[in-house]
Amino acid sequence: MSLTDADNKITYDAIVIGAGVIGPCVATGLARKGKKVLIVEREWTQPDRIVGELMQPGGVRALRSLGMVQSINNIEAQPVTGYTVMFNGEKVDIPYPYKSDVSPLIKLDDLVHDGNDQVVDDKYITRKDFEDDERERGVAFVHGKFLTNLREIVKREPNVTCLQGNCIEILKSDNNEVIGAKVDVPNRGKVDFKANITFICDGIFSHFRKELNPQHVPTVNSSFVGMALYDTALPTEQHGHVILGNNHMPVIVYKISPNETRILCAYNSAKVTKDIKSWMIKDVQPYLPKELKQAFNTALASGKYRAMPNSYLPAKQNDVIGLCVIGDALNMRHPLTGGGMTVGLNDVVLMLQKIGDLDFNDRATVLDELLDFHYDKKNYDTVINVLSIALYSLFAADSKNLKALQKGCFKYFQRGGDCVNVPVQFLSGLLPSPFQLTKVFFAVAIYSVYLNIEERGFLGLPMALLEGIMILLTAVKVFTPFLLGEMMG
Numbered sequence: 001m002s003l004t005d006a007d008n009k010i011t012y013d014a015i016v017i018g019a020g021v022i023g024p025c026v027a028t029g030l031a032r033k034g035k036k037v038l039i040v041e042r043e044w045t046q047p048d049r050i051v052g053e054l055m056q057p058g059g060v061r062a063l064r065s066l067g068m069v070q071s072i073n074n075i076e077a078q079p080v081t082g083y084t085v086m087f088n089g090e091k092v093d094i095p096y097p098y099k100s101d102v103s104p105l106i107k108l109d110d111l112v113h114d115g116n117d118q119v120v121d122d123k124y125i126t127r128k129d130f131e132d133d134e135r136e137r138g139v140a141f142v143h144g145k146f147l148t149n150l151r152e153i154v155k156r157e158p159n160v161t162c163l164q165g166n167c168i169e170i171l172k173s174d175n176n177e178v179i180g181a182k183v184d185v186p187n188r189g190k191v192d193f194k195a196n197i198t199f200i201c202d203g204i205f206s207h208f209r210k211e212l213n214p215q216h217v218p219t220v221n222s223s224f225v226g227m228a229l230y231d232t233a234l235p236t237e238q239h240g241h242v243i244l245g246n247n248h249m250p251v252i253v254y255k256i257s258p259n260e261t262r263i264l265c266a267y268n269s270a271k272v273t274k275d276i277k278s279w280m281i282k283d284v285q286p287y288l289p290k291e292l293k294q295a296f297n298t299a300l301a302s303g304k305y306r307a308m309p310n311s312y313l314p315a316k317q318n319d320v321i322g323l324c325v326i327g328d329a330l331n332m333r334h335p336l337t338g339g340g341m342t343v344g345l346n347d348v349v350l351m352l353q354k355i356g357d358l359d360f361n362d363r364a365t366v367l368d369e370l371l372d373f374h375y376d377k378k379n380y381d382t383v384i385n386v387l388s389i390a391l392y393s394l395f396a397a398d399s400k401n402l403k404a405l406q407k408g409c410f411k412y413f414q415r416g417g418d419c420v421n422v423p424v425q426f427l428s429g430l431l432p433s434p435f436q437l438t439k440v441f442f443a444v445a446i447y448s449v450y451l452n453i454e455e456r457g458f459l460g461l462p463m464a465l466l467e468g469i470m471i472l473l474t475a476v477k478v479f480t481p482f483l484l485g486e487m488m489g
């Protein structure tokens with residue numbers, strides 16, 4: 001069957017709009033649960049994007065739960081074993097958590113079979129490393145190649161029909177229930193497809209998230225400017241890097257193939273300057289570690305920059321009959337901590353646990369379960385979302401108090417032990433506890449106050465105490481509104 005032949009005479013169990021990271025996982029999961037699924041993508045050829053390139057261990061585990069982890073195989077994906085945080089030239093290596101410290105893997109019934117929850121061996125990823133390592137692992141890859149693998153998996157599912165086309169409208173009945181989607185199909189024109197439930201997975205620039213609520217719109221306060229660095233060493237191999245300092249915005253760096261390294265440089269505005277090169281030379285280049293400088297200069301000379309907006313969007317409840325919005329269409333956070341795919345994939349796992357075994361004809365029961373889904377996923381998503389926003393505020397520090405917190409955070413990591421073991425569990429998507437996150441965040445704030453007192457010395461104590469109050473108030477201000485927003489929304 002060609003990509004434009006989908007039958008529009010039948011009612012599908014589910015239509016999935018978008019075959020990015022999340023759509024193919026939703027469609028594959030539902031198909032393996034016996035549902036008849038139509039997945040619509042406007043462009044099935046391999047995309048070239050600078051998003052979704054480092055997957056945290058929590059995301060890899062979700063792929064295993066879905067029986068789709070082999071999507072990271074045979075694309076020259078690079079294992080990631082931890083993070084390196086650099087601050088004014090000093091560095092701390094933070095390995096990912098021990099497997100024994102995190103909860104056991106969930107294997108979804110009907111989805112996991114014949115070892116598809118384990119990677120196979122290729123030149124860079126081996127089953128032995130991923131299975132036998134006592135620590136969790138993440139992975140980094142060329143996004144388009146990963147997507148191609150996910151799309152190959154979904155295309156192989158007998159219960160799935162793949163359709164090339166641009167979805168232009170969500171179809172509704174007279175009583176405002178969603179009944180399918182109108183798709184502009186090449187050489188066929190605008191065709192109506194019907195389903196018991198329609199999943200919106202149309203990503204960051206989602207056109208259809210507003211079907212949940214017209215106010216469901218993201219805020220954008222910063223951007224990332226990305227470049228590809230070729231044939232460079234990293235300060236720590238197999239690690240993601242966060243480069244911080246008093247005088248510059250955060251820079252993140254990770255290897256996505258044997259010879260390509262992604263660098264993303266934060267820019268503190270939704271719209272980037274027209275003269276990116278001058279900004280890079282003045283505000284990024286001087287602060288990079290020596291290992292990266294040569295490749296950075298070469299990339300700069302080639303002039304190939306790409307900018308992406310960094311959006312924030314807390315999730316809304318899926319409360320419309322026949323509709324489920326999921327992935328970036330539903331919920332976004334700052335990409336600094338590389339948590340987007342991890343949140344989306346874990347939402348897919350949970351969604352399948354909630355509704356995967358239901359009869360989708362029973363739309364009221366499906367809706368009930370989706371209403372619960374909103375609350376069940378909160379702990380997991382809140383930790384990753386709030387962490388990303390709070391860390392971005394600290395790491396892009398533009399005030400004295402934020403700079404004190406930034407330094408305090410780095411010095412806290414330098415203490416080692418639980419001062420890194422617990423935070424890295426949040427980053428990895430392996431400790432879904434907003435309470436613990438709050439405890440750690442305020443431990444960092446108190447430590448920042450202590451460091452400031454120490455620096456001021458005995459004579460400066462009155463001033464240090466005053467400053468301490470300001471530092472704590474700043475910590476409350478950057479953390480609490482987001483925590484409450486995520487938990488209460």
Ligand SMILES: Cc1cc2nc3c(=O)[nH]c(=O)nc-3n(C[C@H](O)[C@H](O)[C@H](O)COP(=O)(O)OP(=O)(O)OC[C@H]3O[C@@H](n4cnc5c(N)ncnc54)[C@H](O)[C@@H]3O)c2cc1C
Nearest residue numbers: 018020021022042051052053054167203327328335340341
């Ligand atoms: C700069 C940046 C860097 C990031 N880095 C990371 C990272 O390192 N790690 C991480 O985990 N996350 C990262 N993210 C987030 C990550 O990219 C997203 O969380 C993830 O891609 C979301 O997947 P999705 O399927 O919801 O959306 P997408 O991957 O955006 O997929 C949406 C799909 O829908 C299709 N589509 C859209 N509209 C229509 C339509 N009308 N009809 C048919 N098809 C349609 C699109 O063509 C696309 O294929 C980053 C984000 C940004 C902005």
